[in-house]
Each structure stands twice: as C-alpha cells, then as structure tokens.
Amino acid sequence: MTDLSAPIELNDGTAMPRIGYGTYKVGDDEAQQAVEAALATGYRLIDTAEMYGNEVGVGRAVNGSGVPRSEVFLTTKVWNDHHGADKARAALEASLERLGTDYLDLYLIHWPSPKQGLYAETFEALLKAKEEGLIRSAGVSNFLPEHLDAVHDAVGVYPSVNQVELHPYFNQPELRAWQAERGIATESWGPLGQRTGSVLAEPAVTAAAEAHGMSPGQVVIRWHLQHGCVVIPKSSKASRIAENFEVFGFALTGDEMAAIDALETGKRQGIDPGGNER
Template identity: 55%
Template sequence: MTVPTLTLNDGHAIPQLGFGVFQVDPAETERIVSAALEAGYRHIDTAAVYGNEEGVGRAIAASGIPRDEIFVTTKLWNGDQGRDTARGAIETSLEKLGLDHVNLYLIHWPRPDLDRYVETFQQMEAFKAEGLTHSIGVSNFHQPHLQRLLDETGTVPAINQIELHPAFAQRALREFQEPLGIHTESWGPLGQGKYDLFGEKAVTDAAEAHGVTPAQVVIRWHLQNGVIVFPKSSTPERIVQNFDVFGFELTGDEIAAIDALDRGQRVGADPDTATF
C-alpha cells in the first residue's frame, strides 16, 4: 500500500500518513515502532520531550528499511530554545536516534513568554544548511507567531503541527498558513479520547456505510482535507487498522457532516499561554 506524499515548500516530499509516538512508553517504543514499520508506515513523528527517541532509532535500525525510505521528525523542547542551546539539542536527538540527520525538525511550542522562537528558528536555518535536517518547521504556532517568523527571518516554515480533530478543525489558521506554503500536520487527530468522537452520528454513519471503524473514518477525513496526520496506538491491531485507510473514500456529504462537528473544542494546551 502506497501512502500519498505531499511536497513541502523546500521541495522535499512527506508521507501524508505517519505514526506518532507521543506518550509511548520508552521501554515499549522499539516494539511498537517496529510494528508500525512492519504495517507499512514510513513516517515517524517523535520529540525530545517524549523520551523515546532511542527506541525509535533502534526500531529503524532493526527494520532493515533503507534510511531514505523513512521520514523522521523530532522536535526541539522549550527549555532548549535559544541561539546557544538549540545546537546541543539537535545533536543529542540525532545521537539518540542513531541518525546523521532527521527529515524534519520542529520548534515544539512557541513559548511567547520566553521570546526565543525567532532566534531559535534562525539557528535551525543553519542546521538545514548543514544537512542536520532536510526541512524545518514549527508546532503549535498561532497566526501572530507565524507572521513574526515570516517578518523577522524571511523563511517560511515547511510545517506547522497543531492540535486538529473534528471538534477543533482550526480552519482560520489553516486558511492563513496554507496559501503561504506551510503544510498542516495534525496532532491528537482522534481527539485523544477526551470527548466521544467515535460516538458522533456523522462518524458512525460513515463507518457503517463503508464497513470501517470510526477511527478509520476520522483519519480518512484528515487525509481528504489535505492534512498530514499521524495517529498513535500501542495496539498492533489498531496500528494496522489505522494504516488501512486507502481502500475507501468519504463522500462530499460525509466530509461536510464531519466538518459540522467543529465547535472550537481544544483538548490540549493553548499555545498563547502554555509555559511547560
């Protein structure tokens, strides 16, 4: 099964469906990522703060899959923002991953109270030039944060990874960033179990119509909306199911019904005020 790819604004291709390892136990990460790679995933999303980069790296090494066939993302944690600390952070991540480069390196949160994300992004431009990462981007950035990066660095991030799910579809932010060439990645695409997404009639009706699970419907909704998505699961059966989303297509009416679930319901932290 071939996962569709999108072309980033720097010319690199990114698989639209990936596998996320947020809150995956470091002791279990190698096993779980190995299962994901065996299921067909070739895009793995991790972060320094997850504490499981080493397990991701071991799974990649053990897979025997050529490095150029796997897209790896990791993220700079908030305490490492700054011109003098970011380099040590990416070098540590690469060492833990056992890689000489990642495909995408992101600022994890803007932390406007620290006021270091502009100088950090400028340093990340150097990492890209040196080949430590192919692409650079951000995560959890709102429109003012993005606008400031554009104004003060002149570089357009390749990605903004944001909380996005049917109850929090982030339309205004997407309408701002995507015409600029900033692709949207979705974290928490299934709502993190914090509301009854799988009990919504729009989702259950589509699942019944296509003979698939509610989770498969929601993942398909992301894909058909042009979003890069990486569901997370530690269960082998669900890892396989979440990848098996290319044998059906939601109708326009089904997409519209799920779109109508948007009610501005954030389930994670607000980037304007988050200080962890």
C-alpha cells in the same frame, strides 16, 4: 484528483508522507516494538520529540527495521527549555545521538513559548542546521499565525510544517486555509480527538464507518487526509497500528465530510499556544 497515498511536497521541495505513526506517551521500550510494527505495516513517517523520552527506542526500531533510512521520514522536536540558538543546536545534536542517525527529515520547535521570546532565533538555528545537512526540513508545532508571521519577518521564509491540535472537535478551518495560502503544510496532532469526549462514537463518524465498511478511527483519519492534512495517529496496539494505516481504499463523500466538520466545538483539548503555560 490528489493521490492521498502519495507524499506531499513541502515548501522546500522535500517529500513528506501524509500519514505517520505518533509516539506520544509510548515509553522507550514500548516505542521500539511499536515503531517496528508501524514500519512493518508500511508507515514511513515517524513522529517523536525529545520531550517524549523515547528517542532511543524509536531510533533502535528505525535502524534495526531493515527499511533503508532514506525511506523513513523521521521527525523530532526541540523542547521549550532548549530555545535559543546554542541550546537548540545542542538539543538537535543530542536527539541525533539518541536516535542513532546523522540527520532528521524534519525538526520542529515543539511550542512557540512566547514568554521566552526566542522562537524566531530558534528557527534561525534550525535553518542553519538545514544548510549543514543535519535536517532536511525545518518546521514548528503549536504556532499561531502571529508566531508564523514573526518567524517570516525575522528570517524571510515560513516554516515547512506546523503541527497543531486538529480533530473533528477542533478542526481549525481558518488556520488550515491561512497556512495553505503560505505554503505551510498542516500536520494534525491528537487526530482522533479522544482526550475529551469521544469523536469515534459520534453518529456522523459511525454512520460513515458503517456506510463504507470501515472503522470509526479509519473514517476520522481519512477525514484529515481529505482536508489535505498530514496525520499521525498513535496506538500502542499492533492491530490498531495496522488498522489506522488502511485508509486509502475508500473516500468520504462531501456530505460525510460536512457532517464530521459540523462536530466542531471551537474548543481546544490541549493548552493555548499563545498563553504563558508553555
């Protein structure tokens, strides 16, 4: 059986922790404190983005934590207005500067932004940065299979990671299987599914929580791990940051997994990556 506390191996051989701390809507000052708390708890994957406006705080926490940089898996993302080879390269350099580091573990294209038609060229720039040692792995976010195939057609490889909206209300079984067949790791954003409705109050979740003596949040995070996903819950509360990391001492049964899978609504809470909003 897979040890879910051990890193997964990406398609380029890089090891990536399966659980990380997400920093969306965590401001720069707050980010420093929160990431320090996450690193002290034991998280070794930190997820930020140039769009979050908190790379300076994240970088201060990582660099001041006492955890060797080589033990932290640091991810950031290139925003939509920096697609294209030159702009993406400049955006990467600016992120490295703000984060106070000379390399990233994973750099993602935040959205495919198909209306610009530049995501394959942008991905090629990421591969060049990887060759130069500025990033260890090149990935994407919010890509649909058609975008992933277009990248593959253009550059001959699939991205190492696709970070997508994924939670019990939108659990993406087809995409997960499609990506697994092609060696693309699935990373879940919005994993607690709290944007609309409350996954954590669903009877399928609370019953499993009660059965295992865990919290609803821990049950949902464990559900992601057992589906083979990398998961990056966010909390601004130190107690929840710690709680969300304690997910390795129990396992959901097949029936509990199926009951949570059945919460699927087929509806995204975020925007459609294939549309023109981004």
